[in-house]
Amino acid sequence: MIRNIVGDVYQIGEYVEGSYGYEAVLVYVIMNHQHPILIDCGSQLHRAGIMQEINSLLAGHTPEYIFLTHSELPHAGNLQQVAKQWPNIKVIVSNVMLPYIEIAPILPLSQITSEAAGKTINIGGRTLKFVFATLKDQPGSQWVFDTQTGILFTGDGFGYYQSAEQIGKFSDEVEGGIREIQFRDYHRTAFHFLRWVLPEKFNPDLDAIFAQLPVKIIAPIHGDAIRSDIPTHVARLKQAVANIRNVV
Amino acid sequence: MNTIIFGEGLERVAVRPITSDIFWITHCLGDKAQDIYKNYFGMLPNAADYSGHRIVDYPFSAFLVRDEKSLMIDTGAPRQQANTLKAVEYVLGDKSLDYIWISHVELPHAGNAPVLKRRYPQAQYMTVRGGEQYALHGLEGAQLMAPGEVINLGKHQLESVEPLFVDHGLSQWAYERTTGFMFTADWAHNLHEPAKNECFMFLDEMENAGYSADLHCDDVKVNAWYQFPWLKWTDPDEVCAAVDTFFARYDTKILAPSHGNIIRGDMARYVPLIKEGMRQAIAM
Numbered sequence: 001m002i003r004n005i006v007g008d009v010y011q012i013g014e015y016v017e018g019s020y021g022y023e024a025v026l027v028y029v030i031m032n033h034q035h036p037i038l039i040d041c042g043s044q045l046h047r048a049g050i051m052q053e054i055n056s057l058l059a060g061h062t063p064e065y066i067f068l069t070h071s072e073l074p075h076a077g078n079l080q081q082v083a084k085q086w087p088n089i090k091v092i093v094s095n096v097m098l099p100y101i102e103i104a105p106i107l108p109l110s111q112i113t114s115e116a117a118g119k120t121i122n123i124g125g126r127t128l129k130f131v132f133a134t135l136k137d138q139p140g141s142q143w144v145f146d147t148q149t150g151i152l153f154t155g156d157g158f159g160y161y162q163s164a165e166q167i168g169k170f171s172d173e174v175e176g177g178i179r180e181i182q183f184r185d186y187h188r189t190a191f192h193f194l195r196w197v198l199p200e201k202f203n204p205d206l207d208a209i210f211a212q213l214p215v216k217i218i219a220p221i222h223g224d225a226i227r228s229d230i231p232t233h234v235a236r237l238k239q240a241v242a243n244i245r246n247v248v
Numbered sequence: 249m250n251t252i253i254f255g256e257g258l259e260r261v262a263v264r265p266i267t268s269d270i271f272w273i274t275h276c277l278g279d280k281a282q283d284i285y286k287n288y289f290g291m292l293p294n295a296a297d298y299s300g301h302r303i304v305d306y307p308f309s310a311f312l313v314r315d316e317k318s319l320m321i322d323t324g325a326p327r328q329q330a331n332t333l334k335a336v337e338y339v340l341g342d343k344s345l346d347y348i349w350i351s352h353v354e355l356p357h358a359g360n361a362p363v364l365k366r367r368y369p370q371a372q373y374m375t376v377r378g379g380e381q382y383a384l385h386g387l388e389g390a391q392l393m394a395p396g397e398v399i400n401l402g403k404h405q406l407e408s409v410e411p412l413f414v415d416h417g418l419s420q421w422a423y424e425r426t427t428g429f430m431f432t433a434d435w436a437h438n439l440h441e442p443a444k445n446e447c448f449m450f451l452d453e454m455e456n457a458g459y460s461a462d463l464h465c466d467d468v469k470v471n472a473w474y475q476f477p478w479l480k481w482t483d484p485d486e487v488c489a490a491v492d493t494f495f496a497r498y499d500t501k502i503l504a505p506s507h508g509n510i511i512r513g514d515m516a517r518y519v520p521l522i523k524e525g526m527r528q529a530i531a532m
């Protein structure tokens with residue numbers, strides 16, 4: 001399902017069913033004139049559908065960069081297919097990742113660059129900023145902020161399970177937005193370490209990101225983009241983290 | 249059997265027996281370590297200690313238990329696929345591989361599961377119960393184990409252990425009851441120096457050649473800080489108490505993390521050092 005989030009940014013991807021409802025496995029595409037950028041490339045299970053959607057969006061343009069939030073299969077499983085179709089594509093990952101061993105050897109290592117949190121990159125006139133991933137399940141995970149649209153791409157962070165009716169809908173198209181319990185159920189399964197995490201230590205680090213960046217939209221891989229009321233959704237996520245700690 | 253090395257550089261894999269029937273199958277970079285880890289440790293407050301005068305290396309290990317039924321603990325990464333397969337074949341000869349046991353689904357841990365399964369089609373994937381979307385993570389058809397469940401291999405009994413410190417949501421550790429072999433995946437590992445020939449050494453061998461308790465503690469700290477960025481939000485007393493409870497429960501005689509040199513015994517000496525490393529990592 002292809003959906004325009006805002007401006008030239010689109011989400012595509014699939015939804016897999018589980019006991020909590022549906023889990024999105026998304027890919028984001030920034031059209032960026034002649035310099036398209038992919039954020040993750042989805043699961044190999046959804047290869048045909050994802051490649052078809054990417055191709056229909058790009059309409060013959062060649063993606064210049066793919067940013068991998070991290071290297072797990074639901075995020076990087078189609079890299080082989082992407083590299084096959086666009087062999088010159090450049091891959092950007094966190095500087096904490098070890099591409100030689102954490103990414104399948106399907107591209108020359110010279111095509112993979114590592115960027116540190118806090119750095120910015122300019123691609124065809126567009127500035128992206130790399131952000132420390134507060135919620136991650138691999139050390140080599142990173143978030144990225146699109147300064148043009150105010151979208152923060154959060155990888156596994158801010159994921160949530162959704163009902164069948166909610167599939168493909170942005171938060172502003174869902175009555176009341178994303179609920180705390182949706183964040184809680186997802187984060188408890190994705191981040192088992194949260195049972196150790198003290199909210200009073202965690203919250204200031206999460207708040208600092210939103211204090212520093214003018215985030216208008218949160219775009220998780222495992223949930224449709226959150227386009228509305230960012231402070232409320234951040235507060236719900238913090239409540240979810242506190243509830244996971246207290247209810248284990 | 250001594251250490252046997254297959255390949256070199258980014259693809260090098262060594263195999264070395266830990267007991268007569270438990271084998272360490274491990275990749276590390278050796279003299280290529282400096283190139284790769286220069287940036288990796290660059291963000292440390294004391295980066296020079298890890299990429300300057302002390303050039304460290306970081307192993308990626310799997311373990312093979314050879315018995316009536318044989319079992320691989322993790323699989324290594326695709327870049328070392330061919331040499332990993334050679335190491336497994338070297339150990340097993342014409343015996344079969346019966347279980348491919350996965351601690352968690354990251355590429356350096358589970359990335360060779362498909363090729364092992366192709367080479368040994370009867371092998372059963374084993375992973376941890378309680379998750380969903382196994383197919384999404386490449387583990388379709390895996391048999392699921394809850395913590396406490398045991399696979400009987402003959403002389404060896406491999407128990408699935410609830411892990412203390414994890415990155416990925418779907419994770420398990422393992423305890424082999426006959427030998428007291430404890431596998432802790434991404435936790436409690438040291439670093440080693442290729443220039444001192446520490447690649448593929450056991451920790452006691454490194455100590456005999458000068459590796460100190462202080463360095464060990466510092467390495468545990470640095471690795472925990474990198475591996476578990478969430479530690480800074482935890483309570484150090486709670487973390488250390490959990491480590492004590494863990495080793496009181498499991499009589500550990502061999503400590504085998506994925507990314508360190510193997511500890512053979514004397515855990516009473518190492519547990520306080522590991523706890524101190526964790527405490528310092530939380531304070532970093």
Ligand SMILES: [Fe+2]
Pocket residue numbers: 070072137138156
């Ligand atoms: Fe993940």
Ligand SMILES: [Fe+2]
Pocket residue numbers: 072074075155156221222
């Ligand atoms: Fe994910």
Ligand SMILES: [Fe+2]
Pocket residue numbers: 354356357433434506507
């Ligand atoms: Fe690991």
Ligand SMILES: [Fe+2]
Pocket residue numbers: 276277278305306307440441442446447448
């Ligand atoms: Fe080494």
